[in-house]
Amino acid sequence: MKLKIITLFVIITSISLTAANHAHMIRQSKMHNMKQKNPLLFNVLAFGAKGDGLSDDSKALLAAWKSACKISGAVIEIPSELKFLIKPVTLQGPCMPNLVLQIDGIILAPAKIATWTKFSLYQWINFKWLHDFTIQGSGTADGQGYNWWDSSSHNSQIKKVKKIPSIKPTALRFYASNNITVRDISIRNSPLCHLKFDNSKGVKINNITIFSPGNSPNTDGIHLQNSQDVEIQHSNVGSGDDCVSIQTGCSNIHVHHISCSPGHGISLGGLGKGKSLACVSNIVIENITMLNTLYGTRIKTWQGGLGSVKNVSFSNIQVTDVKYPIMIDQYYCDKINQYACENQTEAVAISGVEFNQISGTYAIQPIHLACSSSFPCIDVVLDSIQLQPSKKYGALIQQQLCSNSYGKSSGLLVPESMDYCVRSGSDFIRRISRSHDVSC
Structure with missing residues (x-):
């Protein structure tokens, strides 16, 4: 019996190490490719991101943003096959024109409500004061909103015990930005609205996928206010609102x-x-x-x-x-x-x-x-x-x-x-x- 348990432990450990090694090899390969210098490419791995879905990669994203923001036509790359845990951040301009955020991997919002602070409850990723900016790629922004929805009870006593904030964060929010393009990416499971534009002009949204379950409260797909000259096309949207x-x-x-x-x-x-x-x-x-x-x-x-x-x-x-x-x-x-x-x-x-x-x-x-x-x-x-x-x-x-x-x-x-x-x-x-x- 002991031999079977030891054998099973060895197998499980081997599988875990294999998965970890695989993720490590992917990171190493992408780091190697980055050494073939492209002056317009700013991969978050080069700024210290781990891409393991557990480590906080927010500072790496902010550092890549700060550097790319100064160069016309720069691309901030979130590479494929990896997961990046991003805590609430503001990606702020003004930046040089034609900046691109290339999301090919998965970015994850904090799953536990307790990790959010009172200063970050309005949105997860806030894009502010941008001009001629594009988000594109084959990746996903996952708001991991399950705990926020489960806690949406009309019972005030339950809310009091669990200390659920009355404000819930929007996943991706643009404020006071012009000539913005969002294309090809997926946005999933936002605690509140998935994609929001405030006081913006010249917005193009094309071929994106938005999804949260039908019973997720107030999870609007695309929300527009005080915005003009907007085109939304060829996209699939499913939400609880x-x-x-x-x-x-x-x-x-x-x-x-x-x-x-x-x-x-x-x-x-x-x-x-x-x-x-x-x-x-x-x-x-x-x-x-x-x-x-x-x-x-x-x-x-x-x-x-x-x-x-x-x-x-x-x-x-x-x-x-x-x-x-x-x-x-x-x-x-x-x-x-x-x-x-x-x-x-x-x-x-x-x-x-x-x-x-x-x-x-x-x-x-x-x-x-x-x-x-x-x-x-x-x-x-x-x-x-x-x-x-x-x-x-x-x-x-x-x-x-x-x-x-x-x-x-x-x-x-x-x-x-x-x-x-x-x-x-x-x-x-x-x-x-x-x-x-x-x-x-």
Whole structure:
């Protein structure tokens, strides 16, 4: 019996040493390749990174960044086949133009909540004040958010015992940056939002994959606020919240050829919370597929808000078993009991919204237009919409809801009753609905 135990121990030890030796050989090989000097290449291994997934490689990344930031066209390389544990960092500019962060390996956020400090809860990797910057590669940024989701309990006693922070970090956040490209990489399992842009302009997102489970709370895929001239294309997004979230201050946004599952669809808002000013305009969402999402195309605003949403187009959207494929909700409330939200007469004005060529199956309600009686939705267009009830969810099916929406319908509409969802608006309706435009 002792001989068997010793033999098993030797085998396990041998396997562990083989794996460790393999990782060491990979690091040594990459270090050797780096000696063939490329003045534009800054590999984090050359700055002391271990790449074992356990050692803190944050300082090595910061050192590589600091050096590369000074050289036009520099590439910071996170090599493949290795894992790099990165604690919360800010990668800050201004830098020389055409800087590239090449992520081919795996970067890992700290898994234990206790290792995060009160100074790092807003984001994991913060990109700040950058211009002409690209993130690309075949690698993955893994936020390891499992503990944050498991702790998302409404029981305050559990929160108190576990000392769970009320703030959760976004995985990758850009602030005040221009001409930014993010392509090819994967972002997974963020504690909160996966990829966020604040106060940025000229953003291109192409061929990325974002994923967290459908039950991971508030894990938006791509979140935009106060950002302009953004194109998001040819990507797969799955999360526990909106696949793409467009917030106040956004204009000239083009989202196309996106697959969304799981998640809450593509949303504008919620806008106007706390009587705030919300301004969103010139949004094009097209060529989208959605599977088993909560919503499809949605605009949501809080009562009491100011400002406007205008010139929005949703077209060529394919939905499968989506609960609410088309929604405008000017009575949005994030409380479990919506009656707990105060009724107010002010509202964010909504105008010029087109739903065109939306087809597939719905699980609960084909269309939900709940517009304000004080500030009705105007110039709403329903064109060529064909939505059939899902055979899987027959017991949940409800009649459509359409109130205070004005505009026109055309093309084949299924169900046919959708033709009565929008009414011809009078000049009086137009005047009161547009009275907030001056605020934007």
